[in-house]
Amino acid sequence: MAFSQNAVEFIHKSTARFGKVFTIRLLNQHVTIINDPHSYEQVCKERNFDFDAIQKQVNNNVFSLKLHDSKKMIKEASKKVKGQYLYATMQLFAHHLQEAFDASTESTPVENGWCKGRLRAMSSKTMFKAIFRTIFGKEKPDDVFEPMTVYKNFDLFHKYFNFLWLGLPIKLFPKACRALEMLVQMPTSNDIINRDDVSDYIRYSTQFMKANGQTEADIIGHNLVFLHVNYNTFRVSYWLIYYLTKHPEAIGALVAEIDDTVRVKSETCDDDCDIELSIQDLDRLPVLSTLISPYFLFSFFNRYCNRIFTKK
Structure with a gap:
């Protein structure tokens, strides 16, 4: 009950009492909470904590999806997010991010040289839109399945995520x-495959599912699972x-590190x-490494350097 009333407060209190890794019971099942990201590599090797069972539970309970020959599909499709595919995807993401950022500043009123807006709204118009277009390609003018409409509804749907994956029926939550x-009003599988800028992962997985007899509903469910991961x-x-803006000294240290590099x-x-800058260059930046994985920011900082810095 305490978790349902205020999950964050409950986790903080439990951490203070039991440590950074602990197990709780939610309804009829046990869930292990890893409240320390630095423990992940060690914990994930524990066979009892295999995520496969949770993955299947989420797929079925939240998105009504059961993949045929899932191990083969995941093994092959995962190749489309590595190596040369990763580099190409990050370049495309950087393009969409810059485009979304430019569009958001152009549409925001300027006061004394500053564009003002709420952080969540700014993030949705830039980061979420760039992620969405990198996955599904750029929407057409008449598409209902477009970034801001999807964001609004996915954000609402996600509020009920924990209840759904635990097995409570969705009909208990009318808003969800x-x-x-x-959210299910996305283009058909053929339309998605034929888009030039759709991600290699989505194109391959869609083709694989169609070849293995999965329905359009299954493909929609899978695409929503993938969107959920990227959400x-x-x-x-x-x-x-948010936290960088709360700590100016952290921003100063990060900017100084990037400037020097x-x-x-x-x-x-x-x-x-x-x-x-290569991924290896970013791996060697200690301040950046304490904030988030350099892979996430790789293309962003390439674009940042190209646009902001000039040689003097």
């Missing part, structure tokens, strides 16, 4: 039902920005060349 009715990335970015790189570049 209405949100889901909109968490959007939430992480929101909290990252870019200036060192610029010394080996011609005046008319872009300054590029």
Whole structure:
């Protein structure tokens, strides 16, 4: 009951009492909470904490999805988010992010040279929109399944996520039902496959599911699962920005670290060349590494360096 009333407060109190890794009972099942990200690598190797059971439970209870030959699909589709595919995806994401950021500032009133707005709204118009378009491609003018409509409904639907994956029927939550009715109005599988800018992962997984007899409803469910995973990335970015703005000294340390790295790189570049940072370069930045995985910010900082810094 305490978890349902205020999950964050409950987790903080439990952490103070039991430590950073503890197990609680929710209804008829046990859930282990890892409240320390640095413990993840060690804990994830524990066979008793295999995430596969939770994954299947979420797929079935929340998105009504059961994959045929799921291990084969995941094994093959996961290749589409690594190596050269990762680099291409991050370049596309950077393009969508810059485009979304430019559009959000153009539409926001300017007061004394500053664009003002709520952080959550700004994040949805930039980060979420860029993630959405990187996954599904850029929407057409008449698409109901477009970033801001999806964000509004997915954000509402996600409020009931814990209740749904625990097995409570969705009909108990009318707002979640209405949100889901909109979310399933995505383009057909053939339309998604034929989009030039759809992600390689979505294209391959959709083709795989069609070849293995999965229905359109199954494909929609899978795509919503994938969006759910990336929705968490959007939430992480929101909290990252929030806490950075709360701690100016952290921003100062981060900017100084980036400045130094870019200036060192610029010394080996011609005046008319872009300054590029590799993932390995970002791995060596201690302040950045304490904030979030460099892979998440790889293309963003490449774009940041190219637009902001000039060699002097």
